[in-house]
Amino acid sequence: MKGVFLFLCLLGTGNMIMAQGVTRYVPRPDRQYVSVFADLNQNMTAMGGPGTNKSRVAPFVRLGFQYRYQFTPGFFLAGGVAIGNGNFAYRYRKTYAPTSDTTYAKGELGSGGLSVLVFEPHIEVGKVMTYGGKHQITISAGVSLPMYLPRISSISDTTYSTTVLSTKERVRFGTTETISINNDGKHFGVGNANLYLGYKRLNYNALTNKLGLGLIFSYSFYTSNAGLAVSRSYNVSYKYEMGNAAVQKLTYASFGIRLTYDLL
Secondary structure, three states: OHHHHHHHHHHHHHHHOOOOOOOOOOOOOOOEEEEEEEEEEEEEOOOOOOOOOEEEEEEEEEEEEEEEEEOOOOEEEEEEEEEEEEEEEEEEEEEEOOEOOOOOOOEEEEEEEEEEEEEEEEEEEEEEEEEOOOEEEEEEEEEEOOEEOOOEEEEEEEEEEEEEOOOOOEEEEEEEEEEEEOEOOEOOEOEEEEEEEEEEEOOOOOOOOOEEEEEEEEEEEEOOOOEEEEEEEEEOOOOEEOOOOEEEEEOOEEEEEEEEEEOO
8 A cells, every 4th residue: 555655646746847838648659658557456365166265355556567569559569567465365264163052063264364475477468449539448458477476385373272062072173274385386376367447538637648547357367376275174182184175275356446657
């Protein structure tokens, strides 16, 4: 959030020192554009198959720059890089209810998650449409590779709880959550499919000719090397595992807003 605020302040300062006389939007004759952008997104971590934990919404931020080449007035190819946090949140069977009216214990969900630094290169193709010389709509689709920068080699955390069964027997349980990121050449990141829909108000003033606002949607289509959060529950008293492990892949199913500013 601080990064987005700083980005907005810099844009405001730039607008104050701009010459006020030039407001007409003129496409660049060399068809090359360079812009910076800031994203504020909400991630609903994608599910990872049978036994997966339940996802929760988690905000994350990206700051980056992009180069765009306009092949025609309408069609372009663009690529860029961004850095920010990857935020993944979910709920998993963390503890067991303190009492049970049967001889079985009932699991209770608890919160889990991880926020890590991410580097994300991307490439996209798109179309620019201008209406009435005032309104510019941009639609683009592409792919990106958000890569986790930290290396987390199977860190674990165990939560213990005790349940009193209907037989008055006290049984102790433990749930261990293990996270693996960027270790042994695996779990380094995912492949995302991205869709962007943007708007720019032209020929109003010098700032609006450069400033764009849009919606960005992403979904992880390649997850073979996604980071993993694995939770396993054990009956500590009788030394056996409670069912199968639940696996959460640290992936994306996200939506958010993107603010762009053309440097060139």
